[in-house]
Every structure is written in C-alpha cells, then in structure tokens.
Amino acid sequence: MPAGWLDSAMNSTSVELPLIPRSWRPGGVALKRGLLAGIRRVLSRRDAINRINVFPVADGDTGSNLAFTLSAVEQALRPLRLCSAGGLLRRAGDEAIDGARGNSGAILAQFLQGVGEHLADQPRLGVAELAAAASFGASQARGAVSDPREGTILSVIAAFAAALQRESGRGIYDLRECWARAVAACRDALARTPDQLAVLRKAGVVDAGALGFVELIEGINDYLERGRSGLAALSDYRSGDLGVMSEAGEHDSQHRWCTECVLSAEAIERDAVRSALLALDHSSLVLAGTRQKLRVHVHLDQPQQLYDTLSRFGRVGSCKADDMQSQQRATRSRTRVAVVTDSAADLPDDALEQLPLHLVPVRLNFGECDYLDKVSLSPSEFFQELRSNPVAPRTSQPPPGDFRRLFDFLLSHHEEVVYVGLSRAVSGTLQSGESAATRCDRRRVHVVDSRTASCGQGLLARHAAELAAQGLCAADIVARINALTAQTPLFAYVRDLSHIVRGGRMPAWTLPLTRWLGLIPVAAVGADGRLHLRSALRLRPDLPLRFARWLLPRLKPHARWARILIGHCDNLAEAQMLAEALQRSLPQAVIDIVPVGAAISVHAGPGAVVVSLLPHGAESDEPRPV
Numbered sequence: 001m002p003a004g005w006l007d008s009a010m011n012s013t014s015v016e017l018p019l020i021p022r023s024w025r026p027g028g029v030a031l032k033r034g035l036l037a038g039i040r041r042v043l044s045r046r047d048a049i050n051r052i053n054v055f056p057v058a059d060g061d062t063g064s065n066l067a068f069t070l071s072a073v074e075q076a077l078r079p080l081r082l083c084s085a086g087g088l089l090r091r092a093g094d095e096a097i098d099g100a101r102g103n104s105g106a107i108l109a110q111f112l113q114g115v116g117e118h119l120a121d122q123p124r125l126g127v128a129e130l131a132a133a134a135s136f137g138a139s140q141a142r143g144a145v146s147d148p149r150e151g152t153i154l155s156v157i158a159a160f161a162a163a164l165q166r167e168s169g170r171g172i173y174d175l176r177e178c179w180a181r182a183v184a185a186c187r188d189a190l191a192r193t194p195d196q197l198a199v200l201r202k203a204g205v206v207d208a209g210a211l212g213f214v215e216l217i218e219g220i221n222d223y224l225e226r227g228r229s230g231l232a233a234l235s236d237y238r239s240g241d242l243g244v245m246s247e248a249g250e251h252d253s254q255h256r257w258c259t260e261c262v263l264s265a266e267a268i269e270r271d272a273v274r275s276a277l278l279a280l281d282h283s284s285l286v287l288a289g290t291r292q293k294l295r296v297h298v299h300l301d302q303p304q305q306l307y308d309t310l311s312r313f314g315r316v317g318s319c320k321a322d323d324m325q326s327q328q329r330a331t332r333s334r335t336r337v338a339v340v341t342d343s344a345a346d347l348p349d350d351a352l353e354q355l356p357l358h359l360v361p362v363r364l365n366f367g368e369c370d371y372l373d374k375v376s377l378s379p380s381e382f383f384q385e386l387r388s389n390p391v392a393p394r395t396s397q398p399p400p401g402d403f404r405r406l407f408d409f410l411l412s413h414h415e416e417v418v419y420v421g422l423s424r425a426v427s428g429t430l431q432s433g434e435s436a437a438t439r440c441d442r443r444r445v446h447v448v449d450s451r452t453a454s455c456g457q458g459l460l461a462r463h464a465a466e467l468a469a470q471g472l473c474a475a476d477i478v479a480r481i482n483a484l485t486a487q488t489p490l491f492a493y494v495r496d497l498s499h500i501v502r503g504g505r506m507p508a509w510t511l512p513l514t515r516w517l518g519l520i521p522v523a524a525v526g527a528d529g530r531l532h533l534r535s536a537l538r539l540r541p542d543l544p545l546r547f548a549r550w551l552l553p554r555l556k557p558h559a560r561w562a563r564i565l566i567g568h569c570d571n572l573a574e575a576q577m578l579a580e581a582l583q584r585s586l587p588q589a590v591i592d593i594v595p596v597g598a599a600i601s602v603h604a605g606p607g608a609v610v611v612s613l614l615p616h617g618a619e620s621d622e623p624r625p626v
Helices: 005-010 028-044 046-051 062-077 085-099 104-121 126-143 153-170 176-194 199-204 208-231 269-279 304-311 326-331 349-354 377-386 400-411 427-440 454-469 476-484 498-502 510-517 544-553 574-584 600-605
Strands: 257-264 283-289 292-302 315-323 337-342 356-358 361-367 368-374 394-395 416-421 447-451 491-494 519-525 531-538 561-568 590-595 609-615
Touching: 005 349, 028 046, 028 062, 028 085, 028 208, 046 062, 046 208, 062 085, 062 104, 062 208, 062 400, 085 104, 085 400, 104 126, 104 153, 104 208, 104 257, 104 283, 104 292, 104 356, 126 153, 126 283, 153 176, 153 208, 176 199, 176 208, 257 283, 257 304, 257 326, 257 561, 269 292, 269 304, 269 416, 292 304, 292 600, 304 368, 315 326, 315 368, 315 400, 315 590, 326 356, 326 400, 337 400, 337 427, 337 454, 337 561, 349 356, 349 368, 356 400, 356 454, 356 476, 356 498, 361 600, 377 394, 377 531, 377 600, 394 454, 394 600, 400 416, 416 454, 416 476, 427 447, 447 476, 454 590, 454 609, 476 498, 476 609, 491 531, 491 544, 531 600, 544 574, 544 609, 574 590
Parallel strands: 337 356, 337 416, 416 447, 561 590
Antiparallel strands: 257 292, 257 315, 283 292, 361 368, 361 394, 491 519, 491 609, 519 531, 561 609
16 A cells, blocks of 8 residues: 555545554654644633643633644644654644643643654654654653642653553554554543542542643544544533532632743753742743743743843743733633723722733833733833833734633633723724634624723723623623713823824824923823823913813713722822812712823823723713813
C-alpha cells in the first residue's frame, strides 16, 4: 500500500476509515487532522471543564484557558500543507506558547513544545518516536512548574507518556491500538486525581486541567477510529451535564491576579528568571517555552512586579492579568447576565466587588514600558509616572483577544453578556469588543455604545450590572441602557488642554486661546459621543463652586437625579468641593468620588474634574445638552 494512502483517503467524501496497518506512520497532514479533532473536542467541552475548576484556584476558567491556548494552535495549523509530522508538532508547540493562557494552558503548551522539539523534522510518526517524544514533553511540562503537584494535568500527561512507552517496549507498532491504550491509562489517571488532591475530593470533581488533556487525546482517538467523521463539529456542552461547581474550592486570598506575559530574548537563562521570580510573593509559577521565548504564568498581587522583573532579561509582551477574585464571584453568581465594561469607565471599587460587573483594561505605555490601566498601573501611580517620565504616555485599545477571553469565560457561568463600551466616536475600543463578540456566540453577547466615557460610562455600566442583579434579561438591559445614554450628561473642566489636544479630542486652536486668556475650558459630551468645548471659567480658588453654578442650569429641568459620579485627575480637593456644592442643590442624589483612570487621564491631564449624573428611570429620550 503506497505511503501517504491515509492522507489521500481523508480527502475523499467518505467517512469510512480503511483498516490501518499495524505499521502505519502518519505524516503531517493526517497528524494535523487528528490534532484538529482533539482541539474541537476540547472547545466543545470548555464550559464543562470550567464548571469543575477548583485547583489551584476556584476561578472557573480552566476550560476557557485551554480553549484559548488550543484555538491559537488551530488557527496556525489549519492552513498548513505538506508539513512533516515533526515540523507540524513543533509549529503546534510554538503557537501554544504564544497563545497559552492559565496554569493548565501553559503546562499543555510546554508539553506540546517539548514533543515538537524532540521530533525535530521527523517526516512520519511511529509508536517508538511518539513514545520518546511524549516522555520528553512530559518531563518538560513537569520542569515548567515551580511546585509540581500530583493529581493535576501533570499526572495525566505522565500516565499518557508512560503508557506509550510501555506499549512501545512490548513491541506494539499499531499506533491506533497504542493510542487507545494510552487514552485508557489517562482516563484511569484522571479518575485518581481526587485521591491525590484533597480539594478535588472535597468538591467531588476531577482536576479540570487533567480533564482538558483527556478530552484532547480522546478527540484524536476519535479521528484514529472514525476518520473524517472525527473532524465533525462536536455537540456543545449544555448546562446540567456536570452541575454547577461547588464552593469547596478556596480562593488564594494572598494573590489576587493571575498574571501572564511572554519574555523574548536571544538566549534566556531560565534558571536566572526562575530565581528572580521566586523572590516575589507569588504562587502557581509556570515557565513554559524555549531559550528565545518564554511564557510566564504566576499568581501575585502586583502584576507590574512581574513585568518589571522580567524586563531585566529581555523584551516583555503579551501582558495580561485576570482578577481571580472577580472570576470566583462570577462562578458563584446566579445572575442570568454578566456585564462587562472597559477601563475607560470610572466607577467605585465596590461596584466591581458587589455586582456582576467585569473590567477589560485599556493598554497604555510610556515609551517601551507597557501597562494595563487600573491593573498594573493605578491612577495614583499613573500621575507619579507622568510627573517623572519625560516620555509622553500613549493609550491603545484592548485587543479583541482580551475581550474574547473574558466573554468566553463569563458565558460558561452566565447565559448572556452585555458589554457597555467607550463611545465609538472617540476610540476603537468598542469595535474591538464587537470583533470579539462575533468570535463568541453573537446571540449571547450584546454590545452597547455608551456614547460617553469616564464617569458617564461608569454610571451606565454600574446600572446595567444592577439590572442584571435584579434578574433582567440582556435584551431588557440593553434597551434600558440605550434609553439612558441620552439622559446621562457628562461635563468636565480641564486645567491643561495640551493633553486632550494632542490626543485629537479637541481642536488645536483651543489651546493657545485659553492659555492667552487665562481660562479653564469647560467641556461636555454631546449627542454624537464626542467631547465639545462649551464654555470657560476664570482660574480662581473657587473654581469648583463656579463650575457647579454653571452646570446646574444646564441639567434637564425638574429631573430627579439618582446618582452623581465625580472623577478627578489627581485633584481630590476640588472634587470634594464640587461634591459638596452639588449635594446642597441636589440632596436626593447619591454622590461618589473616584480617581480617573489612565485611559482618560492621558487625555484630560492633571487637575481635570469630571462629573456625570444618572437620572431615575428612562422615561424619555431627550438628548443630552449639545
């Protein structure tokens, strides 16, 4: 029978798989199809894996992390043609390192990278070669973890490699038979994970990462046994298959952020990197990759500590940080809808802590130093950096992947997601969220253009989360927020227009004019979602009081304001003066004061004060002042 006959057979429309000879050695094309079948199986089981995630932290995102990791592999492998088995697996490992998310995702990526590295350019894959490569990959995966534990994905990977070695040692050359026996060994190892980890036993579940690995090799087994039908889309997991995750898992209260990045250099000394990171207060450290590219995953309280430490060893990129406290609240939430906003929205911390509300950080940088707004750089730290760094800061919208990862995770624990985004007229952030929504289940992810920013966007996002907590469906929440956008005015005074002019948010002629006249510009967000110059006030000590007197007559007559949110750019004293003045005139409103995040402060500049008001109800569609 000619070499490559199976690859040709898979190109036919038949779903029948001819009898595979005992000596069959798949090439890159057949191997690619097997991997795609395995990846699709993991993607279809993502929600089920999320729901049993209790170790190392009960944050309910292991399925999403594995899906994100393997999706990167799938996108890279799908267009490949005529690749050797070793070359294909090496590419799979490289892409997994780049796309790895979470503890289990990084471990799986290191396993795949090790398998590919061992096989080099091996044209075809036999049992002996696969067994040796799997053993090497398993040792690489275990070495990537600073504190390896039995009862995790590491145990199941080890069982897989040991089974292949055992079958190879017995002289079995039927790849299909060996694979099936290795899958059986993995199932047994998975069933034993609750006996090895007390937290799994208490929760009554197996390890989520280990289950993800078993699903991957089960999917490959589907291809080996059924041919092209193993590539068919698998049915989606439906709630109720495994039940809702119990609350037995305890959150790692000492470490809030699941932090990741990629370190790139010509020659990375992994031991030196590990030693530097071990000096930090951390847990769950995983270093996966090669000497040129290292994916770093760790849990800690200060994400910027990781990025700053790694910058001594090379270039740091692909930074992300997930709030595990927020994730754990999502896994325990019983609301139908979760609400997402971006960090251009300014709102009190308690809104994020008490409501089904989640944040995607805007990116910013000072030259080569990258930060995540409100995650690796707080508002106060931003102004410290602004005062000391000669390089002007720049912001960039979150990539669609940041939104997609959060959307996918939340859809595992809620029926629907509503994203209340920064005004489309001033940023591409909303479009980034829309792009991510199309990659998820678009019927379950709803995007709302707030047509505002800062405190206005924060008020609308918070109100959406309050409606979600009351049990409203996404369609009703979207309708109410859309009605409120026209009734939630936002005003601001800006002490230094140079920042907002440089960012293109206001015309350049306003800067010299206001400076020459000694005026403080007053701006408002119009119906078009853009900031417009509305007036100017003389710079005097009572500026906040005169701003309040200017603002109050411009509010809708006889409106009842439920909540007022005041934001300040490193100017708490004037924000408090404004709050006192507004409270005297609007005693029924609840007033909060918040620091404005870097996403807005980059443009507003030091000293700016922002105020927005949320009315009771959404009875009319009267536009905000223009």
